Amino acid sequence: MNKSLSWLVWVAVALLGASAFGGIALSRGESVNALWFVTAAVCVQALAYRFYAAWVAAKVLCVDETRATPAERLNNGHDFVPTNKWVVFGHHFAAIAGPGPLVGPTLAAQFGYLPGTLWILIGGVLGGAVQDMVTLFFSTRRNGRSLGQMARDELGPIGGVAALVATFLIMVILIAVLGLVVVNAMKNSPWATSTVAATIPIAMIVGLYMYKLRPGRVMDGSLLGVALLLLAVAGGGWIDQQPVLREWFNHPGLPLAWAVIGYGFAAAILPVWLLLAPRDYLSTYMKLGTVILLAIAIVLLHPEVKMPALTRFVDGSGPIFGGALFPFVFITIACGAISGFHSLIASGTTPKLISNERDIRMIGYGGMLLESFVAIMAMVAATVLDPGVFFAINSPAGVVGKEAADAVAKISSWGFPVTVEQMNLLAQQMGEATLFARTGGAPSLAVGMASIFGSAFGHGMLAMWYHFAIMFEAIFILTTLDAGTRVGRFMLQDMLGNVWPKLGETSWYPSVLLTSGIVVAAWGYFLYVGVIDPNGGINILWPLFGISNQILAAIALCVATGILVKSGKLRYAWVTGAPLAWLVIITSTAVWEKVASDDPRIGFLAAARGLADKLTAGTLPPEKAAVAPQLIFNQQLDAALAVFFVALLWLIVVDMLRICARHLANKPVPPLAEAPHEMTRLEEAWQRD
Amino acid sequence: MAARLRQFWRVLRQLSGGDAYERYLAHHAACHPGETPLPHREWFQRREQQKWGGIRRCC
Numbered sequence: 155m156n157k158s159l160s161w162l163v164w165v166a167v168a169l170l171g172a173s174a175f176g177g178i179a180l181s182r183g184e185s186v187n188a189l190w191f192v193t194a195a196v197c198v199q200a201l202a203y204r205f206y207a208a209w210v211a212a213k214v215l216c217v218d219e220t221r222a223t224p225a226e227r228l229n230n231g232h233d234f235v236p237t238n239k240w241v242v243f244g245h246h247f248a249a250i251a252g253p254g255p256l257v258g259p260t261l262a263a264q265f266g267y268l269p270g271t272l273w274i275l276i277g278g279v280l281g282g283a284v285q286d287m288v289t290l291f292f293s294t295r296r297n298g299r300s301l302g303q304m305a306r307d308e309l310g311p312i313g314g315v316a317a318l319v320a321t322f323l324i325m326v327i328l329i330a331v332l333g334l335v336v337v338n339a340m341k342n343s344p345w346a347t348s349t350v351a352a353t354i355p356i357a358m359i360v361g362l363y364m365y366k367l368r369p370g371r372v373m374d375g376s377l378l379g380v381a382l383l384l385l386a387v388a389g390g391g392w393i394d395q396q397p398v399l400r401e402w403f404n405h406p407g408l409p410l411a412w413a414v415i416g417y418g419f420a421a422a423i424l425p426v427w428l429l430l431a432p433r434d435y436l437s438t439y440m441k442l443g444t445v446i447l448l449a450i451a452i453v454l455l456h457p458e459v460k461m462p463a464l465t466r467f468v469d470g471s472g473p474i475f476g477g478a479l480f481p482f483v484f485i486t487i488a489c490g491a492i493s494g495f496h497s498l499i500a501s502g503t504t505p506k507l508i509s510n511e512r513d514i515r516m517i518g519y520g521g522m523l524l525e526s527f528v529a530i531m532a533m534v535a536a537t538v539l540d541p542g543v544f545f546a547i548n549s550p551a552g553v554v555g556k557e558a559a560d561a562v563a564k565i566s567s568w569g570f571p572v573t574v575e576q577m578n579l580l581a582q583q584m585g586e587a588t589l590f591a592r593t594g595g596a597p598s599l600a601v602g603m604a605s606i607f608g609s610a611f612g613h614g615m616l617a618m619w620y621h622f623a624i625m626f627e628a629i630f631i632l633t634t635l636d637a638g639t640r641v642g643r644f645m646l647q648d649m650l651g652n653v654w655p656k657l658g659e660t661s662w663y664p665s666v667l668l669t670s671g672i673v674v675a676a677w678g679y680f681l682y683v684g685v686i687d688p689n690g691g692i693n694i695l696w697p698l699f700g701i702s703n704q705i706l707a708a709i710a711l712c713v714a715t716g717i718l719v720k721s722g723k724l725r726y727a728w729v730t731g732a733p734l735a736w737l738v739i740i741t742s743t744a745v746w747e748k749v750a751s752d753d754p755r756i757g758f759l760a761a762a763r764g765l766a767d768k769l770t771a772g773t774l775p776p777e778k779a780a781v782a783p784q785l786i787f788n789q790q791l792d793a794a795l796a797v798f799f800v801a802l803l804w805l806i807v808v809d810m811l812r813i814c815a816r817h818l819a820n821k822p823v824p825p826l827a828e829a830p831h832e833m834t835r836l837e838e839a840w841q842r843d
Numbered sequence: 844m845a846a847r848l849r850q851f852w853r854v855l856r857q858l859s860g861g862d863a864y865e866r867y868l869a870h871h872a873a874c875h876p877g878e879t880p881l882p883h884r885e886w887f888q889r890r891e892q893q894k895w896g897g898i899r900r901c902c
Contacts (some may be wrong), residue, residue, distance in 0.1 A: 155858075215888040231870030232890060241857045254902035321898075328902050373861045431891040434857075434900070488902075495901040502898050637900040644896060660896075703902065 164204065168770065171197025175275075183461060183814030186267075188534045189456040192449075195275060195530045199523045202279035207519040211512075214718070214726040215291045219512040222834040224297045224505065236509035236836055239516060245507065246521045248438045249499045250286070251445075253596075253631050254489030254703075255529035257335060259534040260595035261696060262486040263544065264472040266464040267537040269483040273532065277484070277491030278526035281733035285707055286496045287518030288714040293501035294508055295828045301501045305713050307827040308720070309806070309813055310599060316806045317709050321498065322645050323799070324702040326673070328495075329638045330680030331695040332631045333414045337685060338594035338692070339624050341407040344400040345585055349390035349621055350628040351403065353433070354417070356382045362434035372435055379436045380443075383629070387622050391585060393793060407685040414635075415678040421636040422643060422670040430636045433581055437630035444626045448531050448603060451610040461537035466568065473549040473565075474593065475693040476628065476755030477747060481740040485700035490529025492733065494706025496522065512813070535602030536595075542572025544581060548596040551591040552688030561590055593690035596627045642673035683788045686781045693755075694792060697748060701741055701796060705803045708737040712810040719814040720826055727814075738807060745800040750791050758796065763787035864889070 174194035178186055211217045225236040260272035293299055306314025341345040360379040364372055393399050421429050470478035545565045554561040556573045565572050581589045600623035607619040646669040651658015657665045684691025711734035718727045751757030754764040768774050769782045817823045844866055856862040871880040
């Protein structure tokens, strides 16, 4: 009886999901309610979690709940600790959830709401969540070894080096693009700049509180910090009203970029307890709080989505970034559907905390589903805006023109009507001088979130909500920037330590300064060029970031597929092999187009050629001619980088296929590095939730 | 009800890391009897330093 009831419920979920999905996909002409997006996402994810993930865990991975996990066997009281599954889930989700799933869907909304939404749901349940879960599982079976170590053990030295190099490069590109998002949100906005600047001393106050005043009291320290952050949002509004004070924080992009670069260097060499650790506590609370608030607001308010299902820009002529729907929607969404970066977390701290293998489905697969859900909400927040407003905020001046009148004329000519008055009124409501050409996703997301929050909780405070949303994004972007620079430094010290052991000492100050400087210079370069680029820089950096992230995911799936084949599970190898094949196709196509396309809006080399021709012909305006040589060099560098990424990918794919072929031909391959089975003794002592 | 609330509070403290030092002391007492555990401040600083030595935050 109970069983048939449960089947009935799941059939109902499937029907509801199918009708929500169909409603979104087939609706033409009239607007769709955002509630359908939430319904479709919840139903699809629930079904995938209940059936597909359960099947993968039971049949493909053969999760064994009697087996002792590394947390139990190697329990040392600090990094290996058997932990309650909700606590591990919380830590894992806080670690994987960053700004990527907020920015990607916002940018991909230029194709319309449909392509991005479909990929977030389908890519998430069949690709991203599978990647996170299998990586977590294989790392748990290998005493929590990292992706790079697993690649080396299971595939050989080539795989290990490829994973290491890819991780380092993706970090550099990631930090640059996130820095650019923050700079574009702060430029010429005293309110946003002063609020973001205030987060630095606030983090330090919290750090001093947690370390000096009341050691280890992270909860009250975090609460104090959150209160101060809210005060900083209001305080920024006050500063914006002061004629003298506001000029201190009123800067164009370039000085702000230098400030971010200087900050990144300082944050990397300061002790973690002073800035990075307390900032992370704050950003985690802000992130969870805001995401929950946004979900409640969307359900309460159920706004109408105004963006069409598909826009004319599916042909590749989009203003925010160039490139056709295939493959660029997949590259742009990136983190919300499949994120290679997660494999680093899933093979880092998380496997050392898991107390029982049966929690892996909830933590690995479930954590990614929640991340995809955040991406769906970002998509909703971007598409409830009038499309004209969305494009006016996100189109760079280099594409639509510097003057407001030119920009609205151009955007309206695409069939997305918008007026200067409308944009001025919106800017005024949001407490900004202008919202034109704020490329990068953060401002349009903030406008979307502010209008949703405003309608759900009162319209009077739109400007406060807007700057709250900007602060919320900036605080965890800056956390990623600090943490990424630090990790990049450790990786560099590790590599340089092979050449000169002294450089490998993580506490030797000259080495710390040198390697931090190199890492900051690497991402600072891309940030600098992104800021001086009149086309906004996002159109170059975001695809490059998406490509590198998807390539890291492909490396993780290569390792997983290799392990599956070597464990005699060839017939299940498609579980990771199919998403892998898809990633190889989209990244290779994207790199091909980014390098070989004749369209200067898409191809790096075509853009470099076009600019060089104009420079020699003398047709560029003087301010553009001054930066043209740097932009030309950068486009060529980006082309080389893209080719290098895809070469790395093919190298590891071929290496994996070679290992699989050798295994199937009964030739010797590196043995499975799985730790031997040991019975768990935790069950009776461990109080399960 | 009270038991539920206590359980919730326990999970909340674990999630936020509020009880980490207590758990360290318990582990220390169980596994290294006779040795003096680190004082709260030193332990906290060392843990934070170690925590940020690897990849902990993503895109």
